[in-house]
Amino acid sequence: MFRSVATRLSACRGLASNAARKSLTIGLIPGDGIGKEVIPAGKQVLENLNSKHGLSFNFIDLYAGFQTFQETGKALPDETVKVLKEQCQGALFGAVQSPTTKVEGYSSPIVALRREMGLFANVRPVKSVEGGKGKPIDMVIVRENTEDLYIKIEKTYIDKATGTRVADATKRISEIATRRIATIALDIALKRLQTRGEATLTVTHKSNVLSQSDGLFREICKEVYESNKDKYGQIKYNEQIVDSMVYRLFREPQCFDVIVAPNLYGDILSDGAAALVGSLGVVPSANVGPEIVIGEPCHGSAPDIAGKGIANPIATIRSTALMLEFLGHNDAAQDIYRAVDANLREGAIKTPDLGGKASTQQVVDDVLSRL
Ligand code: NAI
Ligand code: MG
Numbered sequence: 001m002f003r004s005v006a007t008r009l010s011a012c013r014g015l016a017s018n019a020a021r022k023s024l025t026i027g028l029i030p031g032d033g034i035g036k037e038v039i040p041a042g043k044q045v046l047e048n049l050n051s052k053h054g055l056s057f058n059f060i061d062l063y064a065g066f067q068t069f070q071e072t073g074k075a076l077p078d079e080t081v082k083v084l085k086e087q088c089q090g091a092l093f094g095a096v097q098s099p100t101t102k103v104e105g106y107s108s109p110i111v112a113l114r115r116e117m118g119l120f121a122n123v124r125p126v127k128s129v130e131g132g133k134g135k136p137i138d139m140v141i142v143r144e145n146t147e148d149l150y151i152k153i154e155k156t157y158i159d160k161a162t163g164t165r166v167a168d169a170t171k172r173i174s175e176i177a178t179r180r181i182a183t184i185a186l187d188i189a190l191k192r193l194q195t196r197g198e199a200t201l202t203v204t205h206k207s208n209v210l211s212q213s214d215g216l217f218r219e220i221c222k223e224v225y226e227s228n229k230d231k232y233g234q235i236k237y238n239e240q241i242v243d244s245m246v247y248r249l250f251r252e253p254q255c256f257d258v259i260v261a262p263n264l265y266g267d268i269l270s271d272g273a274a275a276l277v278g279s280l281g282v283v284p285s286a287n288v289g290p291e292i293v294i295g296e297p298c299h300g301s302a303p304d305i306a307g308k309g310i311a312n313p314i315a316t317i318r319s320t321a322l323m324l325e326f327l328g329h330n331d332a333a334q335d336i337y338r339a340v341d342a343n344l345r346e347g348a349i350k351t352p353d354l355g356g357k358a359s360t361q362q363v364v365d366d367v368l369s370r371l
Contacts (some may be wrong), residue, residue, distance in 0.1 A: 021281045024327065025058045027084050027091035031065040033301025034311035036093020041313030041364045042092045042295065042320040045336060048368050053332045057088045060087065061183045064109040065096035071279025076109035081116050090323045092316065097301040100187035103108035120177060121145055122266065124298055126273040126283055131343040135254040137276055142185040142258060145287060147172045150263045173213040173262060176219040184288065185260035186225060189235045193256065200236040204245050204261035204269065217262055247275060270298055279353040281312025284319035286326050293326040295319030307358060309359045314340055314349040317367055
């Protein structure tokens, strides 16, 4: 589905060898909590694919997260970044736990990793189970991954007039990052146009209030679309203010196709959309950059169920497929999607978040048996 994206990125940013490459080195970064339980699921699926489609995988275990911080003083060790940069074409990232109160020296390694590795897009397909209740939902949320409020420039100071504390955060939107995210979102829409005969891009913003920052996001998205009409002209183009977007997303999710959003809105919309398809445990994502693609389930470290062996592995298994898709291995990815869809459609072996009694490994085994 995203082959052209991988190829296009390849052409301009050095993924060329990856797109054609059959022998892949994959970094495995479980992180904290259920990350440690779901990343092995992704690994087992790739191991099962070994020698199918001519692919072969080599794995490297890597570390990041709160436990790593407690043990080494660094949430994202230099070695992890170095190995990813120098040796890996792809990686799977589980989840990291963040303490609820500020811990000196700690900040989320996934945000740093996205920035370090130039992973400018977070692509999050949200799809309901075929044959399930209600109208089918099948959308892709394309979240800008490097800026907005997540640049984490914050300061706290005392307001002179009242003598009380005030905290400010900088929201950054740049032309370059917006052009990049609009282009990949339109390329994804184009691919969907080719396979389904129609596609719509919805640009999410709040430019009625934030006329400069979100105004720029909106303006550049439109410009990318308008100035490439020969390529994207058959894609329908919509804009939607983020609050009414949430309302529409919950009332008529089947109306959405490809959504592009600045970092924070994209984060919130995709967790919300996950609720529409049953569980955070089934929603995957891929962090896409010029040099590497990192598959990452949308969920966090889920401390409430960690260590019980009941985390839903499907978000990670789908993230593994998404990673392969962006590396140009669409056939292998489709095999994985089909196996997962079959498991969900049959519904006999599912984890408690979907109302079942199965363990993580039982779901993995079921998916493997369908591959
Ligand atoms: P969460 O996604 O970890 O959990 C939310 C709810 O969904 C919980 O009830 C959890 O049990 C359930 N859930 C999530 N994934 C599941 C799965 N695979 N199978 C079954 N149930 C699942 O979000 P929460 O509780 O807000 O955050 C927990 C920790 O994770 C925090 O420290 C947070 O900072 C971190 N986090 C990390 C992310 C990352 O590493 N990318 C993303 C989101 C949160
Ligand atoms: Mg999130």
